Amino acid sequence: MLAQPLNVFKFGGASLKDAAAIRNVANILKAYKGKRLVIVVSAMGKTTNALEVVARAYTTGDTETARRKLSELHNSTMTTVKELFGDTPEELAASLNDLFVSVEWVFEDEPNESYDYDYDQIVSLGELVSSQVVAAYLKHEDLPTSWLDARDCIITDNTYREGWVQWPETQSRISNAVPPLLDEGNFVLTQGFIGSTTENFTTTLGREGSDYSAAIFSYCLDAEAMSIWKDVPGVLTADPRLFENVSKVDRLSYKEAIEMTYYGASIIHPKTIKPLQNKSIPLHVRSFIDPLSPGTEITSEAGDTYPPMVAVEKEQALVNISTRDFSFVAEHHIRELFEHITTTRLQVNMMQNTAISFNVVVNDIDDRVERFCKLIDKDFKTTVDRDLELITVRHYTNEVAESMRRGKVQLLEGRMPLTLQMVVKEIPVIRRKR
Numbered sequence: 453m454l455a456q457p458l459n460v461f462k463f464g465g466a467s468l469k470d471a472a473a474i475r476n477v478a479n480i481l482k483a484y485k486g487k488r489l490v491i492v493v494s495a496m497g498k499t500t501n502a503l504e505v506v507a508r509a510y511t512t513g514d515t516e517t518a519r520r521k522l523s524e525l526h527n528s529t530m531t532t533v534k535e536l537f538g539d540t541p542e543e544l545a546a547s548l549n550d551l552f553v554s555v556e557w558v559f560e561d562e563p564n565e566s567y568d569y570d571y572d573q574i575v576s577l578g579e580l581v582s583s584q585v586v587a588a589y590l591k592h593e594d595l596p597t598s599w600l601d602a603r604d605c606i607i608t609d610n611t612y613r614e615g616w617v618q619w620p621e622t623q624s625r626i627s628n629a630v631p632p633l634l635d636e637g638n639f640v641l642t643q644g645f646i647g648s649t650t651e652n653f654t655t656t657l658g659r660e661g662s663d664y665s666a667a668i669f670s671y672c673l674d675a676e677a678m679s680i681w682k683d684v685p686g687v688l689t690a691d692p693r694l695f696e697n698v699s700k701v702d703r704l705s706y707k708e709a710i711e712m713t714y715y716g717a718s719i720i721h722p723k724t725i726k727p728l729q730n731k732s733i734p735l736h737v738r739s740f741i742d743p744l745s746p747g748t749e750i751t752s753e754a755g756d757t758y759p760p761m762v763a764v765e766k767e768q769a770l771v772n773i774s775t776r777d778f779s780f781v782a783e784h785h786i787r788e789l790f791e792h793i794t795t796t797r798l799q800v801n802m803m804q805n806t807a808i809s810f811n812v813v814v815n816d817i818d819d820r821v822e823r824f825c826k827l828i829d830k831d832f833k834t835t836v837d838r839d840l841e842l843i844t845v846r847h848y849t850n851e852v853a854e855s856m857r858r859g860k861v862q863l864l865e866g867r868m869p870l871t872l873q874m875v876v877k878e879i880p881v882i883r884r885k886r
């Protein structure tokens with residue numbers, strides 16, 4: 453007998469931000485009782501941001517702040533648990549306690565040489581905690597659920613904070629672990645964002661990587677479809693936090709979704725689409741506020757006529773690189789520059805060159821730009837402009853382009869037939885003295 457089709461659902465931080473939100477998720481899932489469903493959850497609300505503060509405090513020697521912040525997180529988790537269950541279930545309280553204690557143990561040791569390694573050991577706590585709470589609550593609501601440790605399934609290399617998935621090993625582990633649990637008639641609930649090296653060290657897949665985790669499970673299990681549940685009605689023409697008059701796009705092609713997410717449409721993690729596209733698995737972006745509405749469907753069949761769509765990537769740095777001896781920026785220079793771009797893990801979002809200079813626009817993360825400039829200092833002069841925005845408009849019209857520039861200084865522009873990109877900064881406000 454052929455196995456029933458399987459779906460993968462991903463619930464992000466916003467859908468799990470407090471007890472009422474988790475109750476809402478359980479209500480959504482009641483409609484799928486008895487179906488083959490893999491549920492991938494992120495950390496609750498803004499937990500990952502809070503854990504980043506913990507990781508930074510620990511690695512800079514401020515263990516007192518690290519302990520205090522961790523304890524605040526433990527307390528707020530227990531408050532949510534109490535609100536959800538009435539009483540605190542002993543078994544859940546004990547497993548949560550073990551998880552928090554495992555991070556306190558990290559504080560007993562000196563920070564590791566690699567900040568990224570420590571970061572992953574600490575920040576992964578958010579998903580482990582939320583998945584324990586949600587799994588326990590689903591069982592309490594009579595929805596049989598098996599909790600699965602994603603670190604036994606998603607295997608990455610040891611690029612901490614941006615683990616590269618080792619597909620054959622991951623495929624084999626997911627194929628072995630998940631179907632038997634589904635066959636028992638249970639939902640399988642696991643964590644987004646986290647994985648493990650083959651030596652069992654925890655890794656993470658990059659900020660907001662839970663969408664990607666869900667896509668990995670969908671690919672390896674040949675899911676019928678994947679749904680990500682968001683606080684918006686679907687993919688909109690722009691981020692409603694930044695723009696007015698946005699409207700929902702009902703259908704989108706994989707190609708269009710990749711373009712939009714790569715340039716900062718933060719509704720979907722950029723790595724999510726490829727595994728789905730490779731197996732033609734539809735991606736549904738749905739609203740957890742209005743679960744019956746259809747949302748946006750992303751497939752290969754969607755048409756190619758779209759309204760103008762805007763993505764904004766903040767915290768960008770524009771690095772202007774010029775040769776010290778006024779020689780042309782030639783191919784061998786570009787090769788050398790890209791070697792250093794790769795080793796310092798800069799993500800290049802835009803580039804342009806003139807005869808003696810080369811401009812790259814990159815995500816300004818930690819001290820990566822400084823490290824890059826130092827590495828090339830012998831042969832190249834650099835200037836860095838920070839706090840910039842990269843605005844990408846797909847299917848642009850001149851009117852939309854003009855409205856994007858209003859109130860900004862434009863430092864760089866790139867035009868292709870379907871895509872307009874501009875790097876802008878706020879016009880500094882000069883006020884007259886009274």
Ligand SMILES: Nc1ncnc2c1ncn2[C@@H]1O[C@H](COP(=O)(O)OP(=O)(O)O)[C@@H](O)[C@H]1O
Pocket residue numbers: 463464465466467494660681682683684686687688689690691692693716717718719720
């Ligand atoms: N094009 C877009 N369409 C819809 N939402 C967008 C878009 N671009 C950015 N967003 C933002 O993405 C948010 C949802 O994604 P995210 O915060 O990652 O959810 P979660 O972490 O809960 O999975 C929305 O609240 C919205 O502000």
Ligand SMILES: N[C@@H](CC(=O)OP(=O)(O)O)C(=O)O
Pocket residue numbers: 463464465466494495500501578644645658659660661662663
């Ligand atoms: N919790 C992680 C992973 C993630 O994907 O979260 P969310 O689904 O809430 O974006 C983060 O905040 O980066």
